[in-house]
Amino acid sequence: MEKKSKIYNIRHSLAHILAYAILKIDPEAKLGIGPVIENGFFYDFILKKPINELEKVEDLMREIIRQKLDFKGKKITFQEAKKIFKDQPFKLELLEDLKKYGTTDFNEILKIKNKEKKPKKVEKVTIYQVGEFIDLCRGGHVKNTKEVPIDAFKLVSISGAYWRGNEKNPQMTRIYGLAFLNKKELEDYLEKIKEAKERDHRKLGEELEIFKIIDEIGPGLPLFLPKGAILRRIVENFITELQEKFGYEPIWIPHITKRKLYEISGHIEKYDALFPPLKLEDEEYYLKPMNCPHFMMLYKSQIRSYKDLPIRWTCTTTVYRYEKSGELSGLTRVRALTQDDCHIFLREDQIEEEIDLILKMIKIVYKTFGFNEFWARVSVHDPSMKEKYIGEPKVWRKAESILKKLVKSHNLKYKIGIGEAAFYGPKIDFMFKDVLKREWQLSTVQLDMNLPKRFNLTYIDKDGKEKNPIVIHRAILGSTERFLGILIEHYGGNFPFWLSPIQIAILPISENHLDYAKKLFEILKEKKFRIKIFEPKETVSKRIFLAEKEKIPEILVVGDKEKKEGTVSLREKGKKEIKEMKLDDLIEYFLNLIPKF
């Protein structure tokens, strides 16, 4: 038996203890399996008595733990095991599989059935006993229940699950538990879950009127309300301006294409998220699931010289992917996603310069959006499997050493993934941790030596010969929709000034100050700020509450004094003090809140 970690043993032991407790409550319960999962464990049952209060089960588990029971393992024959589990049909089924295939893993069994694998011969099975409870199990337990921290686990939910995940099988009751090494870890985790729920972009997206998913329009097809559309525009404008500053040129491409394009690119054969085609004038047309082939054709539409390279083209454009409806979620898994897509066509000797430029941009983007914790994963080829990759080994080695050198010189934290490169080239993925320490992948920089050949892209080199350029696929935000989902959760809806759909709330104290408020509105609007006047229909404190609920970062209150002196009283989100400011100083102050790059 392989040695497992302490927490694994605790979680696994708790699964046994849970089953033991359930049998005490419901002696006729039938047991499925009880594996360890991330942060805890579960056990599947068919119950005779419904379980309503998980606390009662927890209490019973604690009672068992307090009895300081040993976990005793034993090897027995199949015959003996069948006797022990004679009232447990699912355990008997597992025993049958063990005997026949040497495993209970369903995927392994399938492989054996398909003759991809040979069955293992198993003579004996292991059982573990704790108290009066015996389970069929390979182990990884504590030695005695006293090693299980009594206050660091919690049963959190009951759900339905089919035996072995197959809907033709009986439905079972799955009880989930969390388990950690100590009470503090459990509490921290519960706090994190609570915080994540509060920050869930689907919840905040609704509350802050950012986006809607409308049944008549379809799942995975979010629509953006004015505030959401403004957010999109800020993010997309930012990335467009940044790219243009770094020498990228915009192009534009249509969203549908003839089938022919995807025959050349290979998507027809290999890509399974294509929407079914439309038929127009005896020709099949497809919605684009990615943009690369369109870019390739545009490159190919003219003769290119080595002097034209690098060509850096960018387009913020929507692609359509037929994801299963069960996999769609909010803005992070959608069927229509807008990529800040870019393709660079370059010569071999330009790789370093181009990647360097991209890394500079990525760092600017991450810092500006407040993603301070990020790292890079460099995916390289596995030299022992040369036949897997296309392109010259020399180019691979050179490109990979450049990628590694650059992540180092940019002082990025990084990991190298050997064998993780695509067959057509190495890549760098950028991962970042949000405030809840969850990891997200955003940017990708992918070198490609395949598509240029497939599309027969060429340039005329110095020596007059035709050569294939290399292509770099690159997206910094990934997709606008997913990026916004992440941003909403990262900030919990409290966007910094420059990202806030409404940046400034103006609150005239009474009707007498409305004209001054309107004057301020015009002046600030002229400076391109996004403002809303909260008219004096309610008390000032009620309106401050409403502006804060809308998460507007800057609130200006104006009354007699301000009107007379041409000033404002500024109240900022999260700060107690109120500053009186002259209008010119206020504008200067707001302008300085907008990041420059």
Ligand SMILES: [Zn+2]
């Ligand atoms: Zn076990």
Ligand SMILES: [Zn+2]
């Ligand atoms: Zn691409």
